[in-house]
Amino acid sequence: DAGVTQSPTHLIKTRGQQVTLRCSPKSGHDTVSWYQQALGQGPQFIFQYYEEEERQRGNFPDRFSGHQFPNYSSELNVNALLLGDSALYLCASSLVPDSSYNEQFFGPGTRLTVL
């Protein structure tokens, strides 16, 4: 049973560029959440997708956008990259977006460096 997978593992971009990160949820899961973890900080919630729609959003600018596909996989897009966007981007999958009690499983993350 494959867990949550993310690609790419590492990415280096320059300021102003755009980036797309990808996530495949754990088998049987239909909800995908994205988190940003800056160095020395805990992960911060970006947004959550369920049934191909954004269900919840954290305090992130519109430069951050996403998409969920019919197979439940998801993409995170970041436009006009800033140095401060350098972080580990984590994808988490779960069953049912509205329950606090369903465990979320995290992927290994994509480490983005913006120069």
Place this chain on the structure above:
Amino acid sequence: RKEVEQDPGPFNVPEGATVAFNCTYSNSASQSFFWYRQDCRKEPKLLMSVYSSGNEDGRFTAQLNRASQYISLLIRDSKLSDSATYLCVVTVYGNKLVFGAGTILRVKS
């Protein structure tokens, strides 16, 4: 004020020691509470859920005090393999996780 606050540490303890981590949360509407463990440059993994009645899993004991909005984690008989960052996590609505900044534990032989 941050939604979830933790002592960043690091906590440097010898093998076999007992160590306690504390966490406070600001939103009284918080619904669920967890401790996650994160190894260096790895993803967070659920260590245990936290209930008002307290719960234990082997050497780990977690406690929740809703009145004080306080969560604790106790690790007994520390092992070298317990070295990691411990993240205090709450949910307010749905399953959006709100993380603390984490407490670093280093267990030394």
